[in-house]
Amino acid sequence: MNTNPATGQCLCGAVKFRISGDFESFFLCHCGRCRKDSGSAHSANLFSSTAKITWVSGEENTRTFQLSGSRHVKSFCLDCGSVLPVFQPEIGLLVVPAGSLDSQIDMRPDAHICCSSRAKWDKDLASIKEINGLPG
Ligand SMILES: [Zn+2]
Numbered sequence: 001m002n003t004n005p006a007t008g009q010c011l012c013g014a015v016k017f018r019i020s021g022d023f024e025s026f027f028l029c030h031c032g033r034c035r036k037d038s039g040s041a042h043s044a045n046l047f048s049s050t051a052k053i054t055w056v057s058g059e060e061n062t063r064t065f066q067l068s069g070s071r072h073v074k075s076f077c078l079d080c081g082s083v084l085p086v087f088q089p090e091i092g093l094l095v096v097p098a099g100s101l102d103s104q105i106d107m108r109p110d111a112h113i114c115c116s117s118r119a120k121w122d123k124d125l126a127s128i129k130e131i132n133g134l135p136g
């Protein structure tokens, strides 16, 4: 569905990666765990059962955290805390945070998921005014 290789890096640039292979799905997850670990309304993750990740630099600068008793897993840069791709063995999928990519992807999210856990303020966000830059 999408043509790779895609490239990405963390905010501080210590960790860089390349992904070859196609993404099969793209979900915006509103569950409480994803809201907590992203600090935002939802996570935005691409999934692939076949894509391969190559760490271009800084693999030793990553840490993976799995919430005990759950399949919720995240990888992040030890210096800047940016969320990074992670292989999730239980489901056999490479999970790639869309925001970690530098390259553009020509894929739209498939769905909002876990919508029953949405934050109360996360409603009709498309109707909120848009500002091209910081509020003045
Ligand atoms: Zn970093």
Ligand SMILES: [Zn+2]
Pocket: 029, 030, 031, 032, 033, 034, 035, 043, 114
């Ligand atoms: Zn979630």
